[in-house]
Amino acid sequence: MANNTLTLELKNEVEDLLNAYVQCIDDDDLERWPDFFTDECLYQVIPRENHEMGLPTAVMWCDSRGMLEDRITALRHANVYQVQWYRHIISNPVIKTDDGDTFQVQSNYAVFKTCNDGDSTVYNVGRYVDEIVRDKGVLKFKKRSAIYDTHRITTLMVIPI
Amino acid sequence: MANNTLTLELKNEVEDLLNAYVQCIDDDDLERWPDFFTDECLYQVIPRENHEMGLPTAVMWCDSRGMLEDRITALRHANVYQVQWYRHIISNPVIKTDDGDTFQVQSNYAVFKTCNDGDSTVYNVGRYVDEIVRDKGVLKFKKRSAIYDTHRITTLMVIPI
Amino acid sequence: MANNTLTLELKNEVEDLLNAYVQCIDDDDLERWPDFFTDECLYQVIPRENHEMGLPTAVMWCDSRGMLEDRITALRHANVYQVQWYRHIISNPVIKTDDGDTFQVQSNYAVFKTCNDGDSTVYNVGRYVDEIVRDKGVLKFKKRSAIYDTHRITTLMVIPI
Numbered sequence: 309m310a311n312n313t314l315t316l317e318l319k320n321e322v323e324d325l326l327n328a329y330v331q332c333i334d335d336d337d338l339e340r341w342p343d344f345f346t347d348e349c350l351y352q353v354i355p356r357e358n359h360e361m362g363l364p365t366a367v368m369w370c371d372s373r374g375m376l377e378d379r380i381t382a383l384r385h386a387n388v389y390q391v392q393w394y395r396h397i398i399s400n401p402v403i404k405t406d407d408g409d410t411f412q413v414q415s416n417y418a419v420f421k422t423c424n425d426g427d428s429t430v431y432n433v434g435r436y437v438d439e440i441v442r443d444k445g446v447l448k449f450k451k452r453s454a455i456y457d458t459h460r461i462t463t464l465m466v467i468p469i
Numbered sequence: 470m471a472n473n474t475l476t477l478e479l480k481n482e483v484e485d486l487l488n489a490y491v492q493c494i495d496d497d498d499l500e501r502w503p504d505f506f507t508d509e510c511l512y513q514v515i516p517r518e519n520h521e522m523g524l525p526t527a528v529m530w531c532d533s534r535g536m537l538e539d540r541i542t543a544l545r546h547a548n549v550y551q552v553q554w555y556r557h558i559i560s561n562p563v564i565k566t567d568d569g570d571t572f573q574v575q576s577n578y579a580v581f582k583t584c585n586d587g588d589s590t591v592y593n594v595g596r597y598v599d600e601i602v603r604d605k606g607v608l609k610f611k612k613r614s615a616i617y618d619t620h621r622i623t624t625l626m627v628i629p630i
Numbered sequence: 631m632a633n634n635t636l637t638l639e640l641k642n643e644v645e646d647l648l649n650a651y652v653q654c655i656d657d658d659d660l661e662r663w664p665d666f667f668t669d670e671c672l673y674q675v676i677p678r679e680n681h682e683m684g685l686p687t688a689v690m691w692c693d694s695r696g697m698l699e700d701r702i703t704a705l706r707h708a709n710v711y712q713v714q715w716y717r718h719i720i721s722n723p724v725i726k727t728d729d730g731d732t733f734q735v736q737s738n739y740a741v742f743k744t745c746n747d748g749d750s751t752v753y754n755v756g757r758y759v760d761e762i763v764r765d766k767g768v769l770k771f772k773k774r775s776a777i778y779d780t781h782r783i784t785t786l787m788v789i790p791i
Binding site: 316397398399400401416417430433434435457458459460 | 477481487492554558559579581587589590591
Binding site: 316317320324326327328330331334393395396397398399418420422425426427428429430 | 641720724755756
């Protein structure tokens with residue numbers, strides 16, 4: 309299950325990206341969130357069933373860095389929503405690469421949400437399927453799909469997964 | 470807490486096995502599940518209290534690869550159960566080895582289940598206690614015990630943990 | 631996002647500490663828990679809102695190894711509380727060091743609690759913010775803050791996070 313081109317240093321570099329991405333969101337440092345993506349990119353949050361049936365419906369869908377920035381601007385200035393915090397736990401990254409510059413990565417995630425009432429609940433669980441590339445020396449997401457199991461989402465999804 | 474015989478390469482190899490195992494189950498690729506075990510093996514899912522008291526009762530118990538295969542055949546063809554998905558999050562592997570060929574591994578897990586109603590709930594949490602061996606060059610589980618805290622299991626456990 | 635002074639060996643050493651800490655608590659081996667800290671230390675469990683507003687209120691607060699030991703003595707002999715088990719899942723450690731001897735570490739955690747009724751529920755989620763130092767060759771926590779999102783805690787917190 310190991311692949312020879314994936315050195316420990318490269319694996320570590322990919323994991324650092326996954327970890328920094330989560331810290332950015334959970335620390336509510338969302339203005340930095342688009343920096344994790346290449347200029348041309350695809351970010352989508354889609355239900356597992358639609359993904360498996362090839363249906364395109366997504367809860368969030370952005371295909372450029374500009375759209376990612378717009379989403380954060382909307383979140384900060386236009387969307388009206390309950391104060392809430394995310395806490396991501398990610399696990400089990402399986403990483404494949406042929407050349408050390410492009411990576412196919414799958415990992416599991418669970419996002420807990422805490423709202424005004426103070427309870428932390430399981431908000432959304434699923435897996436990330438990523439295509440990660442080296443962009444001016446730094447690893448970034450070219451494609452990041454959050455494919456979620458939880459097909460009943462109790463409130464509008466405002467903050468990205 | 471480090472042990473000298475556990476190189477980073479070996480640790481990585483063990484983690485790859487733990488991660489691939491989870492991906493196999495969560496992707497519903499269960500026909501491949503028995504491949505993670507040696508021909509003679511022990512797989513069991515047991516409550517923590519029974520484990521601590523030395524009682525043998527297990528919710529699942531298989532002591533050969535053939536029994537693992539039977540279980541998947543039953544799941545696919547005989548068991549009647551609600552459509553459901555698992556999502557594993559694992560954490561904190563503590564790995565010990567004397568020789569780089571046999572490993573004693575403990576890790577924590579949380580399994581979330583999503584059924585027809587679309588909610589993802591905490592289904593089962595506990596720890597894996599594993600004996601992993603090298604079998605024709607590849608790491609496999611010789612023993613895998615899922616020892617769970619959650620002693621009220623809401624529905625029949627069909628899919629392995 | 632990588633920093634050059636953090637080698638893979640050092641990263642591994644920090645992760646081993648984080649993992650062993652969790653295993654100690656979840657295995658109910660609490661007498662060993664103070665060993666993870668330096669003699670002069672700070673351990674606190676504080677709500678996120680108080681932390682962000684600079685308010686000092688903490689659910690647990692110990693500023694010496696003696697206080698950590700007292701807490702375990704109280705838990706074993708004085709506190710009256712329902713039998714309960716913790717299960718920690720931790721994730722996404724982001725580690726910084728300048729010299730390989732002092733580390734600034736942030737990681738996410740989710741703690742599940744299982745009580746008499748057998749259900750495992752999300753008890754407390756948040757992040758650890760740590761200062762880890764080398765003490766006679768071994769990494770220990772000089773400061774460990776568990777900053778939690780979950781501001782409604784359903785029962786008295788007896789076991790450390």
